[in-house]
Amino acid sequence: MTSFNTEPLQPDLLQGFGVSLPSQTGSTEAEDSAVSLPVARVHIDTHVPHLDRLFDYAVPAALDAEAQPGVRVRVKFGGREVTGWLRERVARSDSPTRLVPLHKIVSPLPVVDAEIFELADALADRYAGLVPDVLRLAVPPRVASVEQQYLAPASSVSSSESKDAEGKPEPVGVAEAMTDEVLEAEPEPLQAPDISAFEDYTQGTEFCDDVAAGVAARAVMSVLPSHPEHGWEDLMAVSLVQAAAHGRGALGVVPDLKSLERLETALAQLTPPERYTRLTANDAPTPRYESFLRAKQGLADIVIGTRSAAYAPIKNLGFVACWDDGDSSLIEQRAPYCHARDVLLLRATLTDSAALFMGYAVSSEAARLVRSRWASLLSADRAVIRSFTPRVLPTGDDYQLARDPLAAIARIPHQAFAVAQDALKQGPVLVQVARAGYIPSLSCQRCHMPARCRDCRGPLSLAYGQALPQCGWCGRIAQNWACTDCGERRWRSGAVGALRTAEELGRAFPDVPVISSSGENIRSSIGPEPALVIATPGGEPVAEGGYSAALLLDADRMMQADSLRAPETALRRWFNAAALVRSFAVGGRVVTTASPSPVLEALVRWDPMGYALWEIDERHDIGLPPAVRTAAVTGSEKGIETFLASLEIPEDVRISGPVPLQEPGDYLEPDIDGEIYRAILFFTYARGHDFTRHLRAVKASLSALKKSEPVQVRCDGLDIL
Secondary structure, rough: OOOOOOOOOOOHHHOOOOOOOOOOOOOOOOHOOOOOOOOOEEOOOOOOHOOOOOOEEOHHHHHHOOOOOOOOEEEEEOOEEEEEEEEEEEEOOOOOOOOOOEEEEEOOOOOHHHHHHHHHHHHHHHHHOOHHHHHHHHOOOOOHHHHHOOOOHHHHHHHOOOOOOOOEOOOHHHHHHHHOOOOOOOOOOOOOOOOOOHHHOOHHHHHHHHHOOOOOOOOEEEOOOOOOOHHHHHHHHHHHHHHHHOOEEEEOOOOOOHHHHHHHHHHHHHOHHHHEEOOOOOOOOHHHHHHHHHHHHOOOOOEEOOHHHOOOOOEEEEEEEOOOOOHHHHEEEOOOEEEHHHHHHHHHHHHHOOEEEEEEEOOOHHHHHHHHHOOEEOOOOOOHHHHHHOEEEOOOOOOHHHHHHHHHHOOOHHHHEEEEEEHEEEEEEEEEEEOOOEOOOEEEEOOOOOEEEEOOOOOEEEEOOOOOOOOOOOOOOOOOOOOOOOOOOOOOEEEEEEEHHHHHHHOOOOOOEEEOOOOOOOEEOOOOOOOEEEOOOOOOOOOOOOOOOOEEEEHHHHHHOOOHHHHHHHHHHHHHHOEEOHHHHHEEEEEEOOOOOHHHHHHOOOHHHHHHHHHHHHHHHHHOOOOHHHHHHHHEEEHHHHHHHOOOOOOOOOEEEEEEEOOOOOOOOOOEEEEEEEEEEEEEEHHHHHHHHHHHHHHHHHHHOOOOOOOOEEOOOOOOO
């Protein structure tokens, strides 16, 4: 196997190429008399690749008690004062010159545990990123007022300092500095929950027993739909409490606030509110930081939240869980663009914890975990599945097309209309559409080319019925629009959004309330009364008692999206919507306009794992992710060529590109200007760890040498293919 050069850059090399290191000024005599561990090793807060390493600073005697591992610090670096995180205290430094002293302790409260530092190292290696980038994701912004309840007044802390053998003050731990309001009495032990909810799943109760015993059991769970007693949130809540009741910390991650509210409601029925906390970036800074500190100090056994909760500092972590890991909301929007699933996988490995990945659908990444035997499969028998699933009625098969030839071109076929009309007598009907808005895209009436703005070439759309076409990029009104390809001045609907669908169905069913749940107006739940609910994927509200029927419109449009994962994503959206419908035993039906395909077959049979395994086998045969790993190198053409030339690329690493990008996407770093190119490297999981570390080292080296234009290296991005 090829060995890669992943050695960190040395200080003399950095200085030789113009990198600003900490000024090596002398310290005072009092600072020189520091205690037993006089050297602090610090991660500075930086976006510069070659500065992603530990820097040594002297610890003044005045800061010795507060300069503990995990605290935020301010240090002098390159003539500036910057923020950093103190990683460790050591007895000596390898620096040949005198060290600069720490300038300031931002707060004596440690905010980063040793486990989170280790996790940051692992994520930086896996994603070819920077440790400071991970730490910024893991630690929320500081709110000084929140910290006061966790720290005793300065006078009482200083007066309680004990002396060591030499008469010097010993460090004051955070637990010793916490106020009486935080140091409450030992809480009552949690009661082990009833695990009968797992009896419907093969090996389900055995998995719960392993969690209780502290065994590092890992599983992928295909959840039954429309269960009248045990929804997915009840299953996750039971597993979280099962771990916490046996003395282990537990962490649950969900993709959105709607799911978080459902999980919190289920968890509140099993445990007192003081035993768990929620952590999400959607909360205001004060409650978010307070929840973070509660978890950090071990005051909550269970932490639940959205993707930012994946980094939560939990004492004695023993169980991690994730709901619907195929949802793109779990991808971090900032470098190094970690997926919450991968964060939890690494945490489970580093802490030897149990792990559970749940969903109505099964992602191809989760299927790979089962195929590689890293995880086992928890699923119900076919007879049990049939008793809980609705009946799926396709309108695009040969039989239905023979009965209704217009179903191939109608957006709402006659069968879907008839099912909705009948189902509205029993309860609400869900209508899933692909896009929000009124008419989100327009095209030419004659040549069918997409309608584009004359100024910026952005897509044109309609905000409401009588509006003029408007550019989605620059906002200009296209008053005298003409097609740039054929000159035609008439346009047609390229896609119909949720608002236009609600308008059409409102006219078709004038006596039925129409509820829209899309865009910024997402409904979390509705009552059992008859109503038409128009929702985009992910915005479907939960109906009390379940929907009597669901219409999955725009199914083929979802399948035809320009993405390798379009079929997988479409199936996940269909499963999530169909799971809200009552079982066929009580009349639940789902109508889909999808054309015949393996994806439709999986929906009709309700076989998410079968399709996921078939998909991973297909990807393995053609060498595409997640059967292999990828690294996308984005930047200028010259920058990419220089970066690739600096790599030691083994023979089994495949390179595609560089090619120009027409639409760079949402994850492009802001320091890349001009025409943008991308090259993609494909490599195996066996080579992955060494190769991504090599990518990281080369990027740091080129940054230090200033020999190349900057490039973005993004590993395992879901949107690059």
